[in-house]
Amino acid sequence: MVKRRIAAGGSDRAFDIVVHVLLALLLLVVLYPLLYIVSASFSDPYAVTNGQMLLWPVGFTWEGYDKIFASDDIWNGYKNAIVYTLVGTTVNVVLTIMAAYPLSRSNFMARNFFMFLFAFTMFFSGGLIPLYMVVKSLGLLNSMWALIIPSAVSIWNIIVARTYFQMSIPNELYEAAQIDGCRNFRYLLSVVLPLSKPIVAVLVLFYGVGHWNKFFDALIFLNDEDKYPLQLILRNILIKNMLSEQMLDQFTDFAEQDRIAEVIKYGLIVVSSVPMLVIYPFVQKYFIKGVMIGAIKG
Incomplete structure (x- = not known):
């Protein structure tokens, strides 16, 4: 033994x-x-x-960050990205909860029918060209709403939120609220949402990261460079090597322009990643709890 x-x-x-x-x-x-x-x-x-830098900085310089924070394009892209993320995440979370809560109620007779319609869109879509035609016909081209309305809800997030409401909010609370004369909307605001901080944090993080990193929709629907989000500006710099004249105006030598463009690329990647890295620790506790509840009991 x-x-x-x-x-x-x-x-x-x-x-x-x-x-x-x-x-x-x-x-x-x-x-x-x-x-x-x-x-x-x-x-x-x-x-x-030249491959001389492997892990630690070689020839330490702040030149890239000086150029980044002195650029009006970068600050404007930052402002646009923050506005798009805040407005878009708010719209996403509100609509997702408004859709998920009725689908979680057992006394909602048509919930299976609507859930089938929602799930159908996860597997079949019209494609990019019909989406562009719809956005154009609605007059949303070259506006903030072209980046928000077409992706106002995620069916996957609706399913996760619905599962959370079903498994984590006891029916006895709803029955007690009905006895006290509480209607559905008041019950949602006063009882369900205060008990749903974990899933709300999950939705905020999912939608917020999605909006912050989104560049393709802006590439398709936006024509005015003043409305570009930060990620689209980063994409233009990394892929198309497009730097503004403000960043390179004092450099007449092409070799010097390439040098400063290279250091700006890496600095801009860091700058664009900082907001999400700062926010995540504050929602990590709720994020883990919400995901685990939605995954295990779903």
């Missing part, structure tokens, strides 16, 4: 060692690109392109 316990203890320790080694390797795989981007944003671009 003692030998079996010793053998079992040895195998457990070996398993723990293997797991920790694999997790450490996974951490390195995930962490190295992030550290590389941050280090490259502070390094001499020649050292980066």
Whole structure:
């Protein structure tokens, strides 16, 4: 019996060692690109392109960030991205909850029919050209609402929120509220939402990250560069190598322009990622709880 316990203890320790080694390797795989981007944003671009920088900054410089924060295009893109994210996330969360709550009520007779219609759109869509024609016919082209209205709700998020309401809000609360004369809308605002902070945090994070990282819709529907979000400006810099004249106006040498463009790319990646990295720790507790409840009990 003692030998079996010793053998079992040895195998457990070996398993723990293997797991920790694999997790450490996974951490390195995930962490190295992030550290590389941050280090490259502070390094001499020649050292980066020549492979001299591996992890820590080489030829430390603030030049890229100086150019980024001195650019009106970057600040305007930041402002647009913040506005689109705040307005879009608010619309998304409100509409998702307004759709998910009725579908979670067992006394809503047509909920299976509407749930089928919602789920149908997850697998079949009209495509990009019909979407563009609809947006154009509604007069939404080159406006903020072209980025918000077509993606006002996510069917997957409706399903997650509906599952949370079904599994986490007891029916006894609804019955007690009815006895006290509370109607459905008042019950939703006064009882359901205060008990649904985890799923609301999940929806805010999902929708917020989606809006912040969104660039394709802006590329299709926006024509005015003053309305471009930050991610579209970043995309133009990274893929098309388009820098504003304000950033390069004092550089007449093309080699110098390429050098400063290289360091601006890495700095802009860092700048555009900071808001989501700052917000996530504040919603992580609710995020994990909401996802686990929706996943396990769904």
